Amino acid sequence: MLIVTDERMRDHLPGTMHPESPDRLRAVCDALHDVPGLTWQTPKPATREQISRVHTDAHIARIDALRGRRGSLDADTVVSSGSVEAAYLAAGAAVDAVTAVVKGEHAHAFALVRPPGHHAESHVAMGFCLFNNVAVAAEHARAELGCERVLIVDWDVHHGNGTQASFYERDDVLFFSLHQYPFYPGTGALEEKGRGAGEGFTVNVPFPPGRVDADYVSAFRDVLVPIADAFAPDLVLVSAGFDAHRADPLAGMKATEDGYSAMASVVQEIAERHARRRLVLLLEGGYDLGALGSSVRAVVETLGGSTPPAIGGTTQTGGDLVREVVRAHRARWKL
Numbered sequence: 001m002l003i004v005t006d007e008r009m010r011d012h013l014p015g016t017m018h019p020e021s022p023d024r025l026r027a028v029c030d031a032l033h034d035v036p037g038l039t040w041q042t043p044k045p046a047t048r049e050q051i052s053r054v055h056t057d058a059h060i061a062r063i064d065a066l067r068g069r070r071g072s073l074d075a076d077t078v079v080s081s082g083s084v085e086a087a088y089l090a091a092g093a094a095v096d097a098v099t100a101v102v103k104g105e106h107a108h109a110f111a112l113v114r115p116p117g118h119h120a121e122s123h124v125a126m127g128f129c130l131f132n133n134v135a136v137a138a139e140h141a142r143a144e145l146g147c148e149r150v151l152i153v154d155w156d157v158h159h160g161n162g163t164q165a166s167f168y169e170r171d172d173v174l175f176f177s178l179h180q181y182p183f184y185p186g187t188g189a190l191e192e193k194g195r196g197a198g199e200g201f202t203v204n205v206p207f208p209p210g211r212v213d214a215d216y217v218s219a220f221r222d223v224l225v226p227i228a229d230a231f232a233p234d235l236v237l238v239s240a241g242f243d244a245h246r247a248d249p250l251a252g253m254k255a256t257e258d259g260y261s262a263m264a265s266v267v268q269e270i271a272e273r274h275a276r277r278r279l280v281l282l283l284e285g286g287y288d289l290g291a292l293g294s295s296v297r298a299v300v301e302t303l304g305g306s307t308p309p310a311i312g313g314t315t316q317t318g319g320d321l322v323r324e325v326v327r328a329h330r331a332r333w334k335l
Contacts, residue, residue: 011082156241215318
């Protein structure tokens with residue numbers, strides 16, 4: 001398994017009290033330092049062409065103008081002198097990870113990046129995110145690597161509004177998100193299912209707070225797997241946030257390392273069945289350092305061959321919501 005990261009991403013310094021701190025990357029790397037079978041690689045910065053497949057020229061110019069400076073893009077999204085370089089490296093890590101996997105150099109890859117990306121829309125930075133790393137990766141795979149159908153799974157506790165917006169009218173990228181709802185950023189309702197050619201290719205699982213591992217796994221088994229089997233992706237990407245963990249200070253979910261391990265096993269099965277094992281994960285949220293490190297390690301060990309634990313015991317509310325999602329998408333995907 002390939003790990004793509006760079007210490008220069010720690011030079012993104014949004015502030016001493018900001019939850020998206022350099023310690024996040026340090027905690028993850030420390031948690032993985034003794035895992036066998038990993039290949040570590042530093043990325044090249046993304047090119048303007050790669051980023052412009054997702055973001056407008058005006059947005060890129062706005063970010064570039066902050067290079068070497070400190071400023072605020074919104075109340076939550078703060079940049080320091082090293083932030084713009086870190087953002088280009090994060091997007092570049094996504095591109096390099098996808099390239100390595102599609103070319104067969106590695107079966108799986110994990111881009112350990114910051115700043116995260118899934119909230120960034122084509123024209124605006126928000127929610128700690130400057131560039132949408134997973135969208136840049138998907139577009140690179142489509143434009144340069146011959147991929148025809150890309151599945152993006154987003155298990156961050158916050159809805160990936162930027163990713164959804166990037167592909168909302170497309171049928172070549174399927175976006176599947178489970179997230180706490182209602183919650184920041186306010187998008188991700190069940191009724192948001194895509195538009196035009198993309199109708200049905202956005203699938204939202206808007207969980208109320210308090211859901212447990214079994215609820216997540218049920219959504220994966222009962223909704224994601226049959227839809228993915230019908231879509232048959234040739235590349236699987238994961239926006240891997242770990243802020244649904246029960247220890248996370250920013251949300252209200254009750255997932256654990258076991259749940260993340262089980263979800264990783266499911267997406268690995270999908271990649272093996274349809275995408276010649278091509279699976280790339282990109283770090284998004286996760287703000288309790290201990291939970292973040294142990295959860296990433298659990299995922300990496302599962303993808304490396306460890307058997308995930310058995311998960312059982314859905315909550316009544318979680319089970320009802322999963323059944324509602326099935327009903328909402330039954331006509332399009334024959335669920």
